[in-house]
Amino acid sequence: MGKKKSKSQVHANGTNSVAATKRETSLPPLGNKVGSASFTAINTLTKPALFSFYDEDITRNEGNVYDKALLSNASQLEMVPPSIAVRHERSSYAKIINFVAALFILFISGILFPMISECLFDNDQLVKGVIVSFLKHGITIKNRIVAEPDMVPDWAVFGTEGIIFGSIVPFIDSFVRHKRLPNTRSIAYKNTLGSFIRCANTLLGIIFGIRKIEWSSSLQAAGAWSLLNIVLWLFFDGTLTVLFPGLAIGVISSLCCAQYTSQLSQTLYFIDFYFFGFLMFSKLGRYLFN
Numbered sequence: 001m002g003k004k005k006s007k008s009q010v011h012a013n014g015t016n017s018v019a020a021t022k023r024e025t026s027l028p029p030l031g032n033k034v035g036s037a038s039f040t041a042i043n044t045l046t047k048p049a050l051f052s053f054y055d056e057d058i059t060r061n062e063g064n065v066y067d068k069a070l071l072s073n074a075s076q077l078e079m080v081p082p083s084i085a086v087r088h089e090r091s092s093y094a095k096i097i098n099f100v101a102a103l104f105i106l107f108i109s110g111i112l113f114p115m116i117s118e119c120l121f122d123n124d125q126l127v128k129g130v131i132v133s134f135l136k137h138g139i140t141i142k143n144r145i146v147a148e149p150d151m152v153p154d155w156a157v158f159g160t161e162g163i164i165f166g167s168i169v170p171f172i173d174s175f176v177r178h179k180r181l182p183n184t185r186s187i188a189y190k191n192t193l194g195s196f197i198r199c200a201n202t203l204l205g206i207i208f209g210i211r212k213i214e215w216s217s218s219l220q221a222a223g224a225w226s227l228l229n230i231v232l233w234l235f236f237d238g239t240l241t242v243l244f245p246g247l248a249i250g251v252i253s254s255l256c257c258a259q260y261t262s263q264l265s266q267t268l269y270f271i272d273f274y275f276f277g278f279l280m281f282s283k284l285g286r287y288l289f290n
Helices: 007-024 037-046 049-053 056-079 092-117 137-145 154-179 193-212 218-236 240-256 264-289
Strands: none
Touching (some): 154 240, 193 264, 218 240, 218 264
């Protein structure tokens, strides 16, 4: 028979066991409130079994320390925002560089856009170079407001139009977010560089199809493009902030070029081309500015 341990040794061993047990037991990051059923159950299960060896004062103090630790973990969890809400704010220098780069890319895209529009014609009534006549109205405005029009080249006007087309939808999006209005289906569509490239390739494919397919009439080709634009808008974007401004620009382009739109087919061509062109610039603008 070994010697019976004294009360002080039992107390010391119990204290060491409690300390070792507390070191091994990590505090669960719970967000439950003190007094709730789940908190009481978990607190009871996680307390060391050796608590029964101690006086009630000691266990009550230890329990208070443990409860405070749980509350600290819970408060830390409540302070951590969800991953969706976490945003890394960029410096002002980076924002300025991004803004200047966005304007430059939109300017270059505006210069290339008239070259693409000149390639659109069919085998019936749509003549080559008619679609670009709407963009040339900017040159007419430039010649009226600039004292020496030759100092401002025509490609600068086209580049400025590209900046305008690419900035309309990002401006509307920022206004919608500022007013906290519902932005219909804007989250479901990703505005990436790849989506813009696919959109540009689609426009080139449509232009190639209009030129190469033997249409029975220009109205047939323009009507088919109008129906296709609905599907393409739903596929590439689907937001009302692109639909209504795009339709408005298409109608304005047909009205400004009324001398070329004596028939319904030419009117539809203008609406189709500039609606899809506005969709393409909107995706590029959203990608660059956001």
